[in-house]
Amino acid sequence: REFSPPEHDISPKRVMAYLIKTRGIDPEIVKAMIQQKMIAEDSVHHNCLFFGRDENGVIRSCALRGSTDVKFRGEAPGGDKSCTFAMAGNNDVLRLFESPIDAMSHATFTKLLGLSVKGRGR
Numbered sequence: 001r002e003f004s005p006p007e008h009d010i011s012p013k014r015v016m017a018y019l020i021k022t023r024g025i026d027p028e029i030v031k032a033m034i035q036q037k038m039i040a041e042d043s044v045h046h047n048c049l050f051f052g053r054d055e056n057g058v059i060r061s062c063a064l065r066g067s068t069d070v071k072f073r074g075e076a077p078g079g080d081k082s083c084t085f086a087m088a089g090n091n092d093v094l095r096l097f098e099s100p101i102d103a104m105s106h107a108t109f110t111k112l113l114g115l116s117v118k119g120r121g122r
Contacts, residue, residue: 003078005062008040008049015041015048018067023101026108033104038085047072050100052084061085063100 012034019025019039033039040049042064052061061079066072085100087107097103 001078003060003062003076003080005051005059005076006045006047006049006064007043010041010043012039012041014046014067015039018048019101019104023105024108025101025104026111029104029107029111033087038087039100041067048101050085052079052086054080054083065099065101 016027016030016034019030020027030039038051038053040051041047042049046067048065048067050063050065051059052063054060060083061081062076063085064072064074064076085103087103089095095103095106097106
């Protein structure tokens with residue numbers, strides 16, 4: 001099956017509320033991910049969309065997470081699992097997380113603890 005990300009041409013208000021208010025992700029981190037087009041809101045179901053891009057920036061996979069009380073996790077069919085959601089860090093340490101929200105939570109804690117200085121090894 002050919003991959004196609006879900007339609008996401010709406011304002012990500014619900015996704016922002018879910019990530020910031022419900023999950024406790026730092027608002028600046030959420031806004032940066034939206035501006036970098038790493039996350040978006042599904043136009044139909046209002047799911048959080050987490051894009052995986054190839055080395056040319058083309059979306060090749062998409063993880064989905066429900067943003068309502070109905071628990072939902074999934075992936076857009078046909079995605080290339082070798083291209084997953086990734087956040088750029090500010091040092092040479094590679095960290096792997098089970099989900100995009102886990103990565104964003106780590107970034108939030110790193111920021112809160114003041115450990116995001118380049119060269120600190122964290």
